[in-house]
Amino acid sequence: MIRFENVTKRYADGTTAVHDLSFEVAEGELVTLVGPSGCGKTTTMKMVNRLIEPTSGRIFVQGQDIAGTDPVELRRRIGYVIQQVGLFPHKTVLENTATVPYLLGWPKGKRRERAAELLDLVGLDPSVYGDRYPDQLSGGQRQRVGVARALAADPPVLLMDEPFGAVDPVVREHLQNEFLRLQAQMHKTVLFVTHDIEEAVRLGDRIAVFGQGTIEQLSPPAEVLGAPATPYVADFVGADRGLKRLSVTEIESGDLEQPPVVHLDDPAPKAAARLRTEDAPWAVVLDDADTLHGWVAADDLEAGSVREHARRMEAWLPVGATLKQAFAVMLQHDAGWIAVVDGDRFIGVLTPAKLHEALRRSIDADARDVAREDVVLDSVPGS
Numbered sequence: 001m002i003r004f005e006n007v008t009k010r011y012a013d014g015t016t017a018v019h020d021l022s023f024e025v026a027e028g029e030l031v032t033l034v035g036p037s038g039c040g041k042t043t044t045m046k047m048v049n050r051l052i053e054p055t056s057g058r059i060f061v062q063g064q065d066i067a068g069t070d071p072v073e074l075r076r077r078i079g080y081v082i083q084q085v086g087l088f089p090h091k092t093v094l095e096n097t098a099t100v101p102y103l104l105g106w107p108k109g110k111r112r113e114r115a116a117e118l119l120d121l122v123g124l125d126p127s128v129y130g131d132r133y134p135d136q137l138s139g140g141q142r143q144r145v146g147v148a149r150a151l152a153a154d155p156p157v158l159l160m161d162e163p164f165g166a167v168d169p170v171v172r173e174h175l176q177n178e179f180l181r182l183q184a185q186m187h188k189t190v191l192f193v194t195h196d197i198e199e200a201v202r203l204g205d206r207i208a209v210f211g212q213g214t215i216e217q218l219s220p221p222a223e224v225l226g227a228p229a230t231p232y233v234a235d236f237v238g239a240d241r242g243l244k245r246l247s248v249t250e251i252e253s254g255d256l257e258q259p260p261v262v263h264l265d266d267p268a269p270k271a272a273a274r275l276r277t278e279d280a281p282w283a284v285v286l287d288d289a290d291t292l293h294g295w296v297a298a299d300d301l302e303a304g305s306v307r308e309h310a311r312r313m314e315a316w317l318p319v320g321a322t323l324k325q326a327f328a329v330m331l332q333h334d335a336g337w338i339a340v341v342d343g344d345r346f347i348g349v350l351t352p353a354k355l356h357e358a359l360r361r362s363i364d365a366d367a368r369d370v371a372r373e374d375v376v377l378d379s380v381p382g383s
């Protein structure tokens with residue numbers, strides 16, 4: 001749908017912003033371009049709608065070499081959203097949204113109808129906001145109008161350059177979620193520039209990590225985080241890597257601790273003696289079928305059977321759940337440990353210390369994988 005073939009951009013002053021770039025965005029796919037400031041993301045994006053012309057190489061949009069396409073006609077097929085939304089200050093929200101339909105010569109009634117529909121779609125009630133001017137909106141609302149405007153003529157391709165970059169983190173997450181919901185319905189082909197790896201991971205079907213003017217890795221988010229292709233990528237995604245690894249690392253049986261286990265029908269004094277021997281303050285309680293029932297505190301086990309003192313265990317997870325889920329369950333139940341089951345079978349408990357060890361294991365394994373790759377970063381032009 002969008003294809004770059006050996007595209008290079010050298011500016012007049014000799015800066016090579018993009019070097020021999022080849023990649024493709026499939027129809028309906030959202031690819032995020034992520035990388036540090038000045039690595040060529042915006043240049044790459046602006047070459048797609050011919051705001052910038054490549055020095056060499058070819059770019060195809062919907063199978064057509066854009067070098068031979070009238071730029072004005074091309075831009076009508078490509079929605080464009082930028083950080084400084086660029087709304088016309090003297091035009092109302094409805095008029096701003098209807099900009100492209102206006103340029104396309106749609107009749108007024110149809111334009112307004114379409115603009116209202118789009119405002120609704122991005123969560124702005126047209127009867128409330130339609131007649132306002134841009135300076136009567138919040139930053140997040142202006143961004144929404146920017147998105148509505150880009151979608152107004154239903155272009156198959158969207159270019160988004162840090163569209164949510166100027167709003168606070170809470171509004172930003174909200175806008176990202178709304179955009180994901182929209183994209184699930186629209187299936188636009190989207191190139192989305194961001195310097196925020198978190199945003200790239202959340203939105204992208206695939207992430208293109210830019211080095212200096214080239215793509216270092218173009219892969220689905222889990223792969224970029226879990227198996228960075230080069231030390232550069234590992235470094236770029238690495239700043240708060242531990243947190244991101246939580247969501248892609250699974251609990252394994254080797255991560256678990258084995259506390260004492262007692263059964264529901266065991267006499268309490270016998271169970272208490274056992275806990276004293278093992279110097280354990282509590283035990284996991286299983287039923288006759290060895291299914292997890294709950295837990296019991298040593299101090300409670302004075303008389304009767306374990307059944308009378310056992311407490312239900314709410315904090316549990318199946319083996320194979322992620323460390324992030326484990327962490328969430330710990331917080332939700334304010335639990336110092338959580339039980340892990342394989343089907344109906346209890347197989348051990350995960351403690352905060354073990355969770356930390358599992359995280360280290362995961363990060364170290366990545367580091368070894370990356371070290372094994374024989375990558376020479378010096379081959380990247382300009383680095």
Ligand SMILES: Nc1ncnc2c1ncn2[C@@H]1O[C@H](COP(=O)(O)OP(=O)(O)OP(=O)(O)O)[C@@H](O)[C@H]1O
Pocket residue numbers: 011012013015016017035036037038039040041042043044195
């Ligand atoms: N008109 C220009 N003339 C000369 N150099 C330019 C021009 N525009 C951009 N550059 C340079 O090209 C390189 C890539 O710029 P580009 O704007 O594509 O980067 P970016 O990754 O989008 O950065 P940012 O995240 O800061 O927006 C930078 O070194 C920049 O200084």
